[in-house]
Amino acid sequence: MFTQSNTIAGLSICLAAGFLLSILSCALYGNWWPLLVVFTYALAPLPNAIFGRYVTSDPLADVSSSVADFGRFMTAVLVISGFGLPVVLSHAGIITSMAMYMSIIGGVLVYGTIIVYSTLFREQQDF
Template structure:
């Protein structure tokens, strides 16, 4: 099951990056490529600040550092979807390039979420 999951996730990730790059190349405007940087940076705050989360599920303590990491991740994800919309509204990119960039973002972010959900270590008591 793991090998087929990895293959499916890699195909989805490649399709997402392909759509993002094609949204730039087909219309001769490379501004949508800025969205690819948000794809790469979005998991970083959770990876960096995730170590400050309490491992005890019954603890009612929330770390402000971990919350700040979640906030930065949310800012990057929202800007990954909002930037193509703003660029299309301003007339900098074509609306079809915006759609391709957003669909590519959905594929990339969906792959990241599916990967973390599929390969999360389960601890049994």
């Protein structure tokens, strides 16, 4: 029922809607501070991409790489910052509450698209 091209098309629509909401949260209310959240979208996957190669391929190994854990921690910091920054800006009175909601919903769409894409198209490893 769902083909790979339909899945990619649906994910690209969700990603575009997320970026659109983030940009509209700036443009509609005349304040461009919520655009800082878009930078966290771009920076969030980088620590996992950089430090992910230090993960062991043996699932039975008890050894945990502190470098890989640091990469996961930095990714989590950037993702949480993407959701927390609009809340802080709204609480400080810099942006309106509607701009905050639009930015958070846009972040959910963007991060959700990234997570769904990475889980659906993960390479299958042969044992």
